[in-house]
Amino acid sequence: KAGVTQTPRYLIKTRGQQVTLSCSPISGHRSVSWYQQTPGQGLQFLFEYFSETQRNKGNFPGRFSGRQFSNSRSEMNVSTLELGDSALYLCASSLEPGPPSGNTIYFGEGSWLTVV
Amino acid sequence: GDSVTQMEGPVTLSEEAFLTINCTYTATGYPSLFWYVQYPGEGLQLLLKATKADDKGSNKGFEATYRKETTSFHLEKGSVQVSDSAVYFCALGGSTLGRLYFGRGTQLTVWP
Numbered sequence: 001k002a003g004v005t006q007t008p009r010y011l012i013k014t015r016g017q018q019v020t021l022s023c024s025p026i027s028g029h030r031s032v033s034w035y036q037q038t039p040g041q042g043l044q045f046l047f048e049y050f051s052e053t054q055r056n057k058g059n060f061p062g063r064f065s066g067r068q069f070s071n072s073r074s075e076m077n078v079s080t081l082e083l084g085d086s087a088l089y090l091c092a093s094s095l096e097p098g099p100p101s102g103n104t105i106y107f108g109e110g111s112w113l114t115v116v
Numbered sequence: 117g118d119s120v121t122q123m124e125g126p127v128t129l130s131e132e133a134f135l136t137i138n139c140t141y142t143a144t145g146y147p148s149l150f151w152y153v154q155y156p157g158e159g160l161q162l163l164l165k166a167t168k169a170d171d172k173g174s175n176k177g178f179e180a181t182y183r184k185e186t187t188s189f190h191l192e193k194g195s196v197q198v199s200d201s202a203v204y205f206c207a208l209g210g211s212t213l214g215r216l217y218f219g220r221g222t223q224l225t226v227w228p
């Protein structure tokens with residue numbers, strides 16, 4: 001069974017540009033969430049989608065957005081990139097909207113974004 | 117609100133040594149607790165989980181017991197191997213659906 005797949009794995013962008021990251025969840029999983037990982041801030045929750053609806057959002061500026069398609073695949077977009085957006089962006093999926101129901105959240109390998 | 121406090125390390129051990137990584141949490145209700153592991157250049161892998169008080173999660177020789185009275189979920193392994201070298205994250209699934217709250221991570225290095 002294929003795991004969570006994220007593309008691209010690595011990318012370099014220039015300040016002011018925008019970027020779109022893609023995530024394909026585990027087959028049958030309907031909840032997709034996104035996290036940003038940096039050495040300084042650790043793992044921070046961006047947002048979570050279930051059945052194409054954003055159910056929860058973390059404390060990030062409006063430059064960070066996402067969406068989920070009818071096949072549960074998800075994309076996140078960051079506009080007007082800043083140097084501080086350099087990070088590992090992790091996508092995760094679960095059958096239902098995850099804890100506290102006990103459902104396990106499975107993570108992809110991540111997309112490494114470098115902003116120069 | 118929900119939060120996790122985790123021993124940050126780094127932790128350096130010799131092969132076959134005993135490992136403990138402390139994790140305590142704050143949460144309303146009855147959260148689920150998880151340990152994830154991250155190897156260099158990779159994403160997070162679920163190591164073990166526990167969904168209610170007194171549950172013990174175990175996997176690959178690692179164990180952690182959900183202690184509601186001490187709000188803790190400490191990770192232990194009796195004999196670590198070089199291949200266990202990684203960053204370990206304690207996480208809580210609390211009152212917000214679809215969201216995990218993570219500790220800052222503990223870097224473990226095991227020397228032969």
